[in-house]
Structures are given as structure tokens and as C-alpha cells.
Amino acid sequence: MEPLNVGIVGLGTVGGAAARILLESADHVARRAGRPVHLRRAVVRDLSKPRAVELPEGVLGTDPAAAVDDPEIDLVVQLIGGTDTARELMLASLAAGKDVVTANKALLAEHGRELFDRARELGRCIAFEAAVAGGIPVIRAVGEAMTANRLTGIEAILNGTSNFILTKMLAERRGYEDVLAEAQRLGYAEADPAMDVDGTDAAQKLILLTELAMGTRVPLDAFPRQGIDHLLLDDLLLAHELGYVVKLLAVTKLANGQLEMHVQPTLVRIDRPLAQCDDAYNMIALDGDAVGRTWYAGAGAGGMATASAVVADVVDVAAGRAKPTFDRLDLWGDIPPLPVQPAEEIERRFYLRFTVEDRPHVFADIADILGRQGISLASIIQHESPEETDDDGPPTVPLVVMTHRTTEGQLRKADEELQNLSSVKPPTVRMPVAD
Amino acid sequence: MEPLNVGIVGLGTVGGAAARILLESADHVARRAGRPVHLRRAVVRDLSKPRAVELPEGVLGTDPAAAVDDPEIDLVVQLIGGTDTARELMLASLAAGKDVVTANKALLAEHGRELFDRARELGRCIAFEAAVAGGIPVIRAVGEAMTANRLTGIEAILNGTSNFILTKMLAERRGYEDVLAEAQRLGYAEADPAMDVDGTDAAQKLILLTELAMGTRVPLDAFPRQGIDHLLLDDLLLAHELGYVVKLLAVTKLANGQLEMHVQPTLVRIDRPLAQCDDAYNMIALDGDAVGRTWYAGAGAGGMATASAVVADVVDVAAGRAKPTFDRLDLWGDIPPLPVQPAEEIERRFYLRFTVEDRPHVFADIADILGRQGISLASIIQHESPEETDDDGPPTVPLVVMTHRTTEGQLRKADEELQNLSSVKPPTVRMPVAD
Numbered sequence: 001m002e003p004l005n006v007g008i009v010g011l012g013t014v015g016g017a018a019a020r021i022l023l024e025s026a027d028h029v030a031r032r033a034g035r036p037v038h039l040r041r042a043v044v045r046d047l048s049k050p051r052a053v054e055l056p057e058g059v060l061g062t063d064p065a066a067a068v069d070d071p072e073i074d075l076v077v078q079l080i081g082g083t084d085t086a087r088e089l090m091l092a093s094l095a096a097g098k099d100v101v102t103a104n105k106a107l108l109a110e111h112g113r114e115l116f117d118r119a120r121e122l123g124r125c126i127a128f129e130a131a132v133a134g135g136i137p138v139i140r141a142v143g144e145a146m147t148a149n150r151l152t153g154i155e156a157i158l159n160g161t162s163n164f165i166l167t168k169m170l171a172e173r174r175g176y177e178d179v180l181a182e183a184q185r186l187g188y189a190e191a192d193p194a195m196d197v198d199g200t201d202a203a204q205k206l207i208l209l210t211e212l213a214m215g216t217r218v219p220l221d222a223f224p225r226q227g228i229d230h231l232l233l234d235d236l237l238l239a240h241e242l243g244y245v246v247k248l249l250a251v252t253k254l255a256n257g258q259l260e261m262h263v264q265p266t267l268v269r270i271d272r273p274l275a276q277c278d279d280a281y282n283m284i285a286l287d288g289d290a291v292g293r294t295w296y297a298g299a300g301a302g303g304m305a306t307a308s309a310v311v312a313d314v315v316d317v318a319a320g321r322a323k324p325t326f327d328r329l330d331l332w333g334d335i336p337p338l339p340v341q342p343a344e345e346i347e348r349r350f351y352l353r354f355t356v357e358d359r360p361h362v363f364a365d366i367a368d369i370l371g372r373q374g375i376s377l378a379s380i381i382q383h384e385s386p387e388e389t390d391d392d393g394p395p396t397v398p399l400v401v402m403t404h405r406t407t408e409g410q411l412r413k414a415d416e417e418l419q420n421l422s423s424v425k426p427p428t429v430r431m432p433v434a435d
Numbered sequence: 436m437e438p439l440n441v442g443i444v445g446l447g448t449v450g451g452a453a454a455r456i457l458l459e460s461a462d463h464v465a466r467r468a469g470r471p472v473h474l475r476r477a478v479v480r481d482l483s484k485p486r487a488v489e490l491p492e493g494v495l496g497t498d499p500a501a502a503v504d505d506p507e508i509d510l511v512v513q514l515i516g517g518t519d520t521a522r523e524l525m526l527a528s529l530a531a532g533k534d535v536v537t538a539n540k541a542l543l544a545e546h547g548r549e550l551f552d553r554a555r556e557l558g559r560c561i562a563f564e565a566a567v568a569g570g571i572p573v574i575r576a577v578g579e580a581m582t583a584n585r586l587t588g589i590e591a592i593l594n595g596t597s598n599f600i601l602t603k604m605l606a607e608r609r610g611y612e613d614v615l616a617e618a619q620r621l622g623y624a625e626a627d628p629a630m631d632v633d634g635t636d637a638a639q640k641l642i643l644l645t646e647l648a649m650g651t652r653v654p655l656d657a658f659p660r661q662g663i664d665h666l667l668l669d670d671l672l673l674a675h676e677l678g679y680v681v682k683l684l685a686v687t688k689l690a691n692g693q694l695e696m697h698v699q700p701t702l703v704r705i706d707r708p709l710a711q712c713d714d715a716y717n718m719i720a721l722d723g724d725a726v727g728r729t730w731y732a733g734a735g736a737g738g739m740a741t742a743s744a745v746v747a748d749v750v751d752v753a754a755g756r757a758k759p760t761f762d763r764l765d766l767w768g769d770i771p772p773l774p775v776q777p778a779e780e781i782e783r784r785f786y787l788r789f790t791v792e793d794r795p796h797v798f799a800d801i802a803d804i805l806g807r808q809g810i811s812l813a814s815i816i817q818h819e820s821p822e823e824t825d826d827d828g829p830p831t832v833p834l835v836v837m838t839h840r841t842t843e844g845q846l847r848k849a850d851e852e853l854q855n856l857s858s859v860k861p862p863t864v865r866m867p868v869a870d
Binding site: 017021025028029031032033034129135136137140141144145146147148149150271273276288290291292293294295296297298299304305307308309310311312314315316319320321324325327328330 | 452456460463464466467468469564570571572575576579580581582583584585706708711723725726727728729730731732733734739740742743744745746747749750751754755756759760762763765
């Protein structure tokens with residue numbers, strides 16, 4: 001059979017690993033693809049950079065046009081970051097009659113609709129398994145395996161960096177900054193980790209999964225998003241004492257025709273599968289009306305793991321599976337978007353930590369205010385040992401309360417009243433609890 | 436677009452649920468399939484049986500030929516058990532130009548090669564996601580998502596009935612027979628549970644996964660297979676004390692060009708994902724050379740969960756994804772089969788429980804014999820409390836030993852010598868420990 005000719009644009013960790021698989025496992029890939037897959041062009045910014053993979057002569061170059069405009073190339077594997085150049089390049093590739101494989105979730109979260117519409121107009125396809133959860137085939141699960149189901153829920157750990165940091169903080173009783181520095185040394189965190197630790201990366205991935213699972217559109221600012229960058233070890237330890245692990249949980253639930261969505265540090269009961277997803281691993285739980293809950297876990301990042309997803313997409317294009325799948329995705333179609341529930345109305349259980357002066361009646365005052373807002377309490381921890389204080393004021397202690405189901409709105413109102421209590425000092429920490 | 440016309444043969448728990456999804460979620464299925472999917476015929480043995488699904492007029496009948504020979508039908512969903520009639524029916528369906536979706540793992544394990552060859556000759560396809568692990572899309576994971584990888588290992592819980600019984604035995608400290616009776620009442624175990632609890636069902640599924648993952652052929656008697664039907668609660672409790680959970684683990688490892696395979700009650704360290712797969716759930720871990728380990732979990736049985744997989748296959752056929760996938764599966768192709776390592780040579784750690792007389796030097800005698808066979812010990816438990824004895828002999832106590840890596844062959848030789856020790860009474864229990 002005719003070979004599939006591939007051009008890779010971007011030969012970083014993932015691109016280099018994908019090139020390596022295509023070259024070193026060529027026979028295996030050809031068998032699974034039903035035809036040879038030839039790496040014809042690899043485009044980089046800087047030719048002088050050392051690479052983990054040795055390319056055949058004539059393959060490496062610096063001009064993306066060499067891949068996009070080469071009529072022999074059938075498929076462009078686009079593995080550059082950012083959104084502007086990436087968008088232009090993808091539009092040019094599609095216009096030139098090429099299918100595209102990408103791992104760029106930011107690009108799809110921002111310009112997905114335009115790109116997908118364009119691909120459909122031109123009869124091409126875009127495959128993007130690697131854009132969410134690295135080597136875990138969750139795009140396939142949602143787009144192909146769960147087609148018999150109406151999906152009603154997603155609960156996931158989608159950012160490996162955050163999960164690595166949270167795991168280490170708890171296991172080794174270390175502070176956030178300390179573990180972040182180690183994660184950067186080990187390559188689990190970027191030099192600029194902002195998008196990972198502030199929840200943006202997980203939120204972009206959740207949007208893609210939600211749009212794919214529920215055939216809707218969700219803007220990034222439609223739901224609450226918090227990262228792990230302000231978490232304190234104390235809260236991880238207190239939560240653990242209560243039988244919970246704190247995870248950066250990305251959640252979508254569909255009920256009564258509206259979406260509940262949030263990406264937040266969340267308490268997960270210690271015996272739940274998501275609580276047991278440690279280190280840089282990702283895990284996704286999907287709820288379907290027929291199958292119930294299924295779980296998918298593995299390496300959510302890293303060169304070879306993500307390249308595994310990229311090359312699987314390349315094989316799908318070669319085998320003729322990618323286009324029929326792409327044509328039938330609900331993603332960015334004409335379905336009217338589902339309303340997203342306002343943050344204030346989302347009803348959940350909460351972990352609240354107050355910093356209180358160690359004197360009589362403090363708890364009664366707090367419980368009174370919470371009670372008047374209709375917030376009832378499920379459990380309480382107050383330790384005896386006073387915390388050290390930075391200033392010379394009276395000693396303070398942490399007071400931890402687990403509420404029954406309540407809303408952000410009720411909590412906000414309670415907060416306003418609590419600020420008037422002289423015995424309650426900032427900060428008050430609030431984290432939701434997974435159902 | 437032209438509708439896909441479907442005939443279902445066998446309207447039991449799974450068939451009934453599949454029919455329900457096709458009827459009640461017809462719009463959803465049509466959107467994901469890219470065309471309408473019509474249930475044109477449903478064939479049952481007994482028309483008078485009550486059914487969970489109401490079928491349109493003219494659909495229900497008792498003659499399989501009405502589905503197989505109807506020129507309007509494109510796809511036969513074959514959901515009957517057994518292997519003889521099922522084989523004939525599948526061959527007839529293929530010969531009549533129909534694609535086939537099946538959940539019958541026994542049929543594929545026994546006659547897969549013949550059926551696949553025939554389908555290929557005729558240009559048809561067979562889809563069988565539902566044959567392994569019910570609603571968990573592991574056939575897709577192996578056949579489509581992991582195509583960039585050479586798969587080197589499978590470690591799985593594939594029998595929900597056994598896993599339910601093991602979970603309950605440990606959690607509620609109950610004996611095997613007692614929990615089995617409950618599982619039968621709850622519908623988790625068949626009236627005749629033999630194939631589930633003796634390891635046959637898990638072994639058939641492991642064979643299918645292994646053949647698919649490694650492009651080889653494995654007969655059922657090529658590897659050790661044991662069920663949970665002789666397990667004692669005592670061993671589950673002792674293992675737990677050592678930090679392990681006993682699972683009916685189905686394992687394939689590819690190393691040095693040969694396969695290590697076994698289906699046996701196995702000790703799994705309590706913090707491992709497979710140890711945390713409880714109740715009737717299934718979990719599969721796959722090792723790929725690029726992606727590392729990925730995990731898949733969910734309901735491994737049950738009508739709606741299995742029907743989710745059946746209908747996903749129907750959608751794949753309708754969407755044109757099933758045939759390119761089927762054509763490229765390594766399953767039962769022309770690759771020479773990999774040798775399977777003889778049971779005697781498999782090297783693992785083992786849990787050994789001896790029943791010994793409570794008198795001096797017993798442990799020294801056992802340790803001496805094990806040591807002479809090169810079996811070294813990692814840990815030991817001997818409790819003080821004597822067991823009650825049925826006869827009037829001296830009291831016996833359990834002595835539990837965890838070995839370092841050794842082989843079944845070495846253990847068998849040690850066993851022969853141990854039988855000569857008057858202080859060691861039958862039975863000696865032996866279970867492998869997962870790496």
C-alpha cells in the first residue's frame with residue numbers, strides 16, 4: 001500500500017520522541033497502520049540544538065513551509081506551543097490538503113471551533129489524543145468507546161505537575177515552594193510553571209473533554225478555577241487527618257440540563273481511586289448512563305508517553321480511522337451550548353479552616369454564624385497546640401470544620417459576617433469536598 | 436445517509452440492554468454513528484419470556500435465519516453463549532455478507548482463528564470489545580490506542596464474580612461458600628459459577644488480550660490457571676497482615692522473546708492500583724514501551740455495562756471504523772507464536788502457609804529445607820494462638836513465609852522434602868506475589 005508521508009513541525013521533547021518511535025518502530029507502526037509511515041520532514045527552530053533522535057539525511061529543516069507545502073506530505077504533526085503561529089500553521093496545513101495531528105490543548109481550547117470548522121469544510125481531519133492527559137487514551141474513550149452512552153460526568157486529575165507537588169508535599173511534609181523547586185529540577189515542572197500550578201492547564205483540558213463528551217461549548221472564564229499555588233502543607237495534613245487527600249480535581253457534571261464545572265484543590269476521600277492517583281500520573285473518571293463509571297490512568301505528560309498518543313493518531317490517520325471519527329465528534333458542532341451553573345450556586349460539602357484566637361466561645365460564635373446561613377457542620381477538628389505567631393498578638397490555633405452540602409454563595413455571606421469576629425484572623429481557607 | 440440495519444441474536448441480559456440503548460438512545464447513537472442505526476430483527480429462543488425492553492412490532496422472532504438471511508440486515512449482533520451453535524451462526528452471518536459484533540469470549544478463544552480468517556477472506560469484520568472486561572474499552576486500548584507501543588505486559592483483574600467474592604470475604608471476614616451464595620443471590624455469580632471461580636473465564640480473556648497485544652497464539656493449557664474456589668479466609672487475612680490483598684490476577688509478561696503467563700490468586704501490595712480494584716469491578720494494566728503503564732477500570736460485567744461495549748462496536752461498524760481496525764489487528768495473523776515459559780521456570784516471590792505442630796525446631800527444619808533449595812525468606816509470621824484441630828492430634832499453628840524470588844520448580848522440590856517432616860501437616864498453601 002501507499003506509504004503515509006509525515007512532516008513533524010516542532011521537535012522538542014514530544015516531537016523528538018514521536019520521531020524516534022516512527023523511525024525505530026517503523027515495522028511495528030507499519031503493521032498497525034496497514035501501510036508504511038514515512039517521516040519525510042522535521043521542522044525545528046534551531047538546527048544546532050542537540051536532539052535525542054538521529055534523523056535520516058534531508059529530513060531536518062527550519063522552514064515549516066517545507067512540511068506544509070510539500071505535496072508529497074499527507075499529514076502534518078504539529079507539536080509547537082503557543083496559539084498564534086500554531087493557528088496559522090494549522091490553517092495552512094489544512095488548506096494545503098493535509099490532515100493534522102496536534103498535542104496543543106491551548107490552541108484547541110482557544111481556536112478549536114474555527115479550526116474544526118475549517119477542517120470539515122476542507123474534508124480534512126484533526127486528531128488530538130495527545131492534547132489531554134498525555135499517554136492516556138481518554139479522547140478515544142470519550143469520542144469512540146463511550147458512544148453508546150450519554151456522558152453525565154467527568155472527574156479528573158489532569159495536571160501532572162500539580163499532582164506531583166501535592167503528592168510530595170503530603171508524603172514528605174514539605175512546603176509548596178520547596179517541592180516546586182524539586183519538580184523543576186526533575187523536569188516535572190517548567191521553568192515557568194504558572195499555567196500548571198494555577199489550574200489553567202487542567203481547565204483547558206477539562207474544557208476539551210467536556211466539549212467532546214457533552215457536545216457543548218464552554219469558555220475558560222465560565223467556571224471557578226483555582227490552582228495549588230497557594231496551598232499550605234497544614235491543610236494537606238489536616239485533610240489527611242480527616243480521611244481525605246487534596247487533589248487538583250477537574251470536574252464536570254451534567255444534571256437538569258446544566259453543567260456544574262470547577263477546577264480546584266478538592267478533598268477526595270482516601271479510599272477513592274482518584275485519591276490514589278499519585279506523583280505525576282493523571283486519572284480520568286467518566287460517568288456514562290449505560291456503563292456507569294470507568295477510570296483511565298497513566299502518565300499524563302513526558303516525551304515518550306505523549307508521543308505514544310501522537311503516533312497512535314498518526315496510525316489512525318494512516319489506517320483511515322481518524323476521519324470517520326473526526327466527522328462524527330460532537331465537538332464544536334451546531335448543538336446549542338449548555339448553561340454553566342454559576343459558581344455561587346454550586347452545592348457541595350466544604351473544608352473550612354479558620355485561624356482563631358485560642359479563647360472561650362470562639363467556636364460557638366463561628367458555629368452560630370454558619371448556622372444562621374443554613375450551613376450545617378459534619379465534623380470539626382481543633383488541636384490543642386497553639387501555632388506560633390509572627391507578631392506579638394495572642395496565640396492562634398487552626399479550627400477545621402467540614403460542612404454538609406452548601407453553596408459558595410452561602411459561604412460568602414457567612415464569610416462577610418465572620419470578618420466582624422475579632423477572634424477570627426485571616427486567612428480562612430476553603431476547599432470543596434468531592435462527592 | 437443510509438441507515439445501518441441490525442439484527443440481534445440472543446436477547447438475554449446483554450442483548451436486551453443493547454436493544455434498549457439502540458431504541459431509547461436512537462438519536463444519540465445516530466449522531467455518533469453518522470447515520471441511523473435500525474434494530475430490524477431480534478431473535479430469541481422463547482417468545483413467552485418477559486423482557487426488559489419493548490420491541491417494535493415485527494422485530495421479535497425465534498429463527499436466527501431471519502437475521503442471518505435477511506438481505507436488508509448489514510450487521511448481526513451475536514449474543515448467545517456456547518461455542519457450537521455460536522460458531523455456525525457466525526460463519527453463516529459472515530458468508531451472508533454481514534459484519535458481526537459479539538461478546539462471546541469462549542467462542543473467540545476456541546474458534547477465533549477460523550472465524551477471523553473467514554471474515555478476512557470475505558472482506559467482513561468482527562468486533563468484540565464486549566468479550567473482555569464488559570464496559571471497559573480495553574480491546575480498543577490494545578488494538579487502537581497503544582499502536583505506537585510494543586506491549587510488554589498485561590496485569591489484570593478480569594473476573595468480576597471472583598473479585599466480588601474476594602472483596603467480601605476479606606471485608607466481612609466470611610468464608611468462600613457463604614459469600615458465593617450471596618453473590619448468586621445478587622446476580623453477581625451464575626447458578627453454575629464454575630468457569631468464573633476456577634479461573635477459566637479470566638484465562639480466556641487473558642488469552643484474547645495477549646493474542647491481540649502480542650500478535651501471538653496461546654492455548655488455554657499452556658499456562659498455570661487456578662481459581663479462587665479453594666481459597667481460605669485465613670490466607671486472605673494473613674496476607675492482609677503482611678500488607679497484601681489477594682486478587683485473582685491474570686498476568687502476561689513478554690521478556691526475552693518468551694511469554695510468562697498465569698491466572699492465579701496472587702498477593703498484590705495493598706498500595707497498588709490493582710489491590711484497590713474492589714467488588715465486581717475489573718481493572719487492566721497495560722505496559723507499553725513508549726507510554727509506560729496505563730490502567731483501565733470499570734464494570735466488567737452486567738447488562739448495561741456490557742451493552743455499552745456492544746453498541747460502541749455497532750457504532751464503529753456504522754461509522755466505518757470497525758473494518759480498518761479489524762483488518763490491522765495482529766490477532767491470529769501469520770506471526771509465529773511466542774513460546775510460553777513452562778510453569779516450573781517462572782520466577783516470582785511466593786506466599787507459603789504451612790500448618791505445623793506447635794513444637795520446637797519446626798521452623799528451623801522448614802527453613803533448612805527451603806534454604807537447601809535456594810529459596811530465601813523475606814518475612815515470616817507465626818502467631819501464638821493454636822488453631823483448633825479436628826482430630827485429637829497435637830495442636831497446629833499456621834506458619835507463613837514470604838520468599839524472595841524463586842521458581843515453582845524449586846518450591847515443588849522443597850515440597851517433596853517437606854512432606855517427610857512429621858511436624859508439617861497438610862495442606863500447605865502457596866500463592867505467588869505480584870512484582
